[in-house]
Amino acid sequence: MARVVVDVMLKPEILDPQGKAVQGALPRLGFEGVREVRQGKRFELEVDGEVTEERLAQLHEIAEKLLSNPVIEDFEVHVS
Amino acid sequence: MARVVVDVMLKPEILDPQGKAVQGALPRLGFEGVREVRQGKRFELEVDGEVTEERLAQLHEIAEKLLSNPVIEDFEVHVS
Numbered sequence: 001m002a003r004v005v006v007d008v009m010l011k012p013e014i015l016d017p018q019g020k021a022v023q024g025a026l027p028r029l030g031f032e033g034v035r036e037v038r039q040g041k042r043f044e045l046e047v048d049g050e051v052t053e054e055r056l057a058q059l060h061e062i063a064e065k066l067l068s069n070p071v072i073e074d075f076e077v078h079v080s
Numbered sequence: 081m082a083r084v085v086v087d088v089m090l091k092p093e094i095l096d097p098q099g100k101a102v103q104g105a106l107p108r109l110g111f112e113g114v115r116e117v118r119q120g121k122r123f124e125l126e127v128d129g130e131v132t133e134e135r136l137a138q139l140h141e142i143a144e145k146l147l148s149n150p151v152i153e154d155f156e157v158h159v160s
Contacts, residue, residue, distance in 0.1 A: 038124045041120070044120070048113040068118065
């Protein structure tokens with residue numbers, strides 16, 4: 001069994017209101033020096049067996065078709 | 081300037097309906113062999129200057145107080 005992590009973040013050119021809300025709250029709570037905050041999603045998948053090339057291609061397809069919206073989001077697949 | 085990533089995931093004992101929904105959709109879309117899916121949040125913070133010990137402590141405080149709900153979520157802070 002292997003653990004695979006898929007990180008999904010909004011593309012840099014897409015506005016991120018959730019991130020902006022966090023960023024705006026930080027100085028009010030006394031935290032200075034954070035220039036930008038972006039909020040995205042993290043998926044942890046437990047997959048059967050070894051992560052072969054074929055399996056990895058399938059996981060990329062899952063990330064692209066099910067876990068992210070490729071119009072506005074980028075994703076990264078990490079095997080850990 | 082440094083980039084800090086905060087990963088926030090539901091504690092293992094907390095049910096994750098979003099993750100379960102993804103998990104349930106996978107076989108219907110023809111993807112077999114994924115045993116479990118958990119969905120969480122990923123924050124990317126750009127902070128001014130170097131990440132000192134003091135700064136890191138402050139980022140842990142931000143993660144605990146603002147980015148996560150410690151009752152139901154665990155978080156990890158990574159400097160990249």
